[in-house]
């Protein structure tokens with residue numbers, strides 16, 4: 001039995017985000033959870049299932065510990081580690097859980113304190129060890145840089161073309177009061193920004209941040225009696241290439257091929273039906289790469305596709321209308337889940353895509369290692 | 379030299395001991411599957427192609443081509459401070475597996491995908507001779 005339209009997202013929880021010193025990860029999980037329940041018009045005591053993405057800076061926090069802090073005895077719970085792909089992967093697991101009747105209201109949450117936590121300060125995302133460190137290979141950005149280099153080599157993509165992604169998302173962020181980086185930038189700003197790891201420049205890379213996010217998934221019947229217009233989960237899928245990019249047959253085909261195929265198959269739609277996208281954008285160039293793997297354009301044409309305002313508000317396919325990870329905030333895939341739902345509710349004010357009915361979101365972990373796609377409709 | 383900050387050294391554990399012992403003789407060895415003849419790198423307990431655990435360390439050619447690379451413009455470890463900008467390169471060996479490494483005798487600006495390279499060993503310590511690569515003319 002297909003899970004198309006068998007579940008809905010009914011609550012979104014945000015917290016202060018960006019540079020938020022002096023807060024524990026647990027406090028972000030709790031605040032985001034309360035806010036998601038309030039948004040849904042649901043008592044927090046109605047939550048009977050929880051799935052969390054473990055916090056990068058405090059992995060001891062579990063779904064069960066969070067439940068205990070809220071006085072909840074759960075029917076269903078899990079700590080689901082799919083790296084950056086967790087937000088989308090957890091949504092799929094929650095959809096299965098409510099459809100199966102394992103729980104009625106599944107709260108899904110994440111928190112990070114990588115900006116302010118003294119034990120972290122980005123170290124989590126710069127880890128390096130073993131033989132790689134002997135060669136000076138540090139940080140996940142360098143793995144992405146190696147993938148970007150192959151993309152440029154195989155398809156002729158250029159740094160300047162990647163810049164169009166950063167410029168578009170910064171424009172969107174300028175319309176989003178929650179965004180951390182709201183000053184518009186130009187392609188020249190991008191081209192003049194320093195190398196982080198060549199061929200990636202500073203404006204190709206997302207920062208690390210503090211904050212929490214939560215959303216609530218329930219059945220369509222329950223969703224119709226809550227405060228917000230339900231956003232239905234139409235289709236979803238996953239695709240997971242090898243964790244070590246160098247062991248993959250190719251660096252330029254992502255897990256989006258498989259996760260997109262499964263998701264579009266379940267939803268029974270094609271890319272042409274999608275009104276707005278939230279594409280995981282820890283690095284600019286992975287946006288065109290995923291768009292082509294999802295079928296929004298032909299393989300190898302993604303870098304051309306993202307030019308000339310096509311992915312900007314008003315373009316043929318608005319992408320990352322919140323500013324994304326590059327300009328709104330780095331809270332992994334949870335930035336995309338929330339913006340996709342907000343667009344379908346019509347809650348986005350000056351950055352609203354008029355009449356948006358169908359949204360596609362992706363989340364991606366490791367070095368394009370784990371991948372999840374979810375298609376939503378209002 | 380002795381006052382300089384040491385670069386991080388790989389840990390020589392049971393799994394990798396044959397690799398480092400061969401490196402001391404300036405030989406590059408990889409695990410090869412007795413069942414399906416595939417090579418694997420990095421080292422591990424099974425052959426991912428056929429999931430056999432009958433692997434044997436086998437000397438390989440040490441030749442390959444540059445598959446991709448990146449250039450670090452900042453040192454994330456103090457021992458690399460004098461070397462920025464420096465390149466980290468992935469070499470695809472003729473036997474198949476790809477190795478992360480550095481290129482000797484080649485500036486970052488001169489690196490090209492597909493350029494032929496061969497292994498050379500850098501004597502780091504008595505125990506560790508680190509396989510690196512250098513360009514070869516075709």
Ligand SMILES: [Zn+2]
Pocket residue numbers: 411412413414415416425426427428429430
């Ligand atoms: Zn085998």
